[in-house]
Amino acid sequence: MAQEGHPFKGTWRGEITMPGGSQAVVIIMNYDGENITGMINPGRQSYNFTRADLDAPNWTLNASATTRDGIDVSLTGTLQEIGARNRHIDGTWKQGGLSFPFRITRE
Numbered sequence: 001m002a003q004e005g006h007p008f009k010g011t012w013r014g015e016i017t018m019p020g021g022s023q024a025v026v027i028i029m030n031y032d033g034e035n036i037t038g039m040i041n042p043g044r045q046s047y048n049f050t051r052a053d054l055d056a057p058n059w060t061l062n063a064s065a066t067t068r069d070g071i072d073v074s075l076t077g078t079l080q081e082i083g084a085r086n087r088h089i090d091g092t093w094k095q096g097g098l099s100f101p102f103r104i105t106r107e
Contacts, residue, residue, distance in 0.1 A: 006031035007082055008054070008061060014104030016093045025093075027104060040065055040073070047073075061089065071096055077104070 009031045015022040029038040029052075038049040045068060052063040059079035066072055077091025088105040 006036075007059070007079060007087065008036055011107045012089065012104035013107060014088070014102060016100050016102040018100050025102065025104065036061065036063075038063060038065075061091075075102065077102065 008029045010029065012027045012029065014025055016025055025040065026042060027038055027040050028042055029036055031037075036049075036052040036054055038052060039046050040049075041047070047065050047067050049063045049065050052061065054061055059082060060076065061079070062074070062076050064072070064074045072095070074094045075091060077089035079087060079089055081087045086105055088103055090103050091101070093100045093102040
C-alpha cells in the first residue's frame with residue numbers, strides 16, 4: 001500500500017454536536033514538513049487556521065481560526081485509530097464563548 005503522508009493531512013468530515021442538533025464541518029489539513037495548515041468549510045464561507053500546534057507525543061491538535069464574520073473559533077482534538085484508514089479526531093470545538101464536542105473522520 002502507498003503511504004498517505006502525515007496522519008493529519010487530508011480532508012476530514014464530521015459534526016459538531018450542539019444543543020438542538022449537529023452542525024456539519026469539513027476541514028482540509030496539510031503538512032509541509034514543518035507546519036500544519038488548515039481550511040474550515042471550504043467554499044464561499046471558508047476560513048483558514050490562524051494557528052495550529054501539534055502535541056506529537058499525544059497526537060493532539062490545537063488550532064485557531066476566525067470566521068468571515070469575525071467569530072473566533074478554536075479546536076482541540078486527539079487523533080484516534082492512527083493506523084486505520086478511517087482514523088478520526090475527537091475533541092472540543094469552541095466558538096462564541098461556548099464549547100461543543102466534535103468528531104471528524106478522514107476521507
